[in-house]
Amino acid sequence: MAATSEQIAKLRTAYQAELAGGTDRFFLPRRTGCPWCLGPDLRVKLRTVDHVQRKPGRFVLDECLSCGHVFQNPRLSQEGLDFYYRDFYDGLGAETTARMFEGRGSEKRFQRSVRALLPYTRPRRWLDVGTAHGHFPASAGKLLPRTRFDGLDMGESVLLARRQGRITEAHQGQLTDLAEGMAGRYDAVSMFHYLEHTLDPHSELAAARTALDHGGHLLIEVPDPESLTGRLLGNLWMPWFQPQHLNFIPLSNLCDRLTGLGFTVVAAERTDAHIPVDLVCAVWFLLGRVLPPDDVPWAATRPTRAAHAARWALVWAAAPFLLAAYGADLLLDPLLRRSRFSNAYRVIARRD
C-alpha cells in the first residue's frame, strides 16, 4: 500500500531535523589512497547526485590509476549510510524495492545464475548474502527443491523473507560479524550485487570463505566498472547507483584477490550477468532532472496540487520515451551482453 500524505508528513519532521545541519556530516574525510591497493594516484571519475530517491547530497567516485578500482570518495559515514538507506529497502520504499525483484525478468536472471553454478556443484546448503526480501532463494529453490537456502541481510527484510518461507534461516547482521558462527556450514555462498555496497570487500570475501566448507563455491555478481556503457552514459548509468555503491572492483582485481585468499576461480564472465535496464534508467534519471519533485519526506515542503499534477502529466508524456528506451534495452540485450557494453560480471570460485 502506498504511503499516505499523513505518513509522509510525520516522517518529514524527523528528516528535516536531520537535514537541518546539512549533509557534510554524512561523509568521512576524503581518502588520499586507494582502498584496494593503497596506491596514491587517484582521479575523479564522476560527480553525481542521488538519481533514485533524490535525497539531497552530492557524491564523487574516484578511480585508482594503479589498479582501476573505483570508489566513493569521500565515503558515507555510518550516519550517512543510515540516512541514505532509510526508506529504500524498508519503510516507504519497501514495496517498490520488493517489486523490482519480483516477476519473470528477475526470476529468469536468478535462475541463469543458478545454472551457471550447476556444472561445478549441486549445493545442499546455500547462504545468500544480501538477500533483501529473499527473491533469489525463492527463484533458485524452484530449480533446486532439495537445497536448503538461508539468507543474510542487515535489514528487517531478511526476517520477512523467512516468515514468507523464501529462506529457512534468517541471519540479520553483517557477514563479517556472523561468519565465525557459521564456519564451514555452507557449500554455496552467493553475493548478488552485494559487494559493491560493502565498506570493505576484502573482509567480506574472507568472511565468505569462512562460511564455506572446503570445496564449497562462492558465486559473485557485481556491476562492471570497465563497462563501456558506464563510460558512455556517465552519471546517468544506473549501476553507479549513488550513494549506495561504495566500491567497484575490476574483474581481474577480484579474481586476483580470490586467488590470494585460497580460492580457485572456476568461471569469470561478463555475458550472462548483464541486466538490460541501462537505457530506460538513463531516460528516467534525465526526466528526474526536470520533473517537479514527488511528495517525499526529505523535501522541505509538500508539493502544491499544481506541481503534483504537472509531475504526473510529464510522466505520462514521457511514457512513450521510457517504453522506447526499455524496448531498446531488450532489443540490444543479445548484442550488449556479448560485448564490453555488458554492465555486470559473474565470478564463481571454489574454496580449496
Ligand SMILES: [Zn+2]
Ligand atoms: Zn588501487
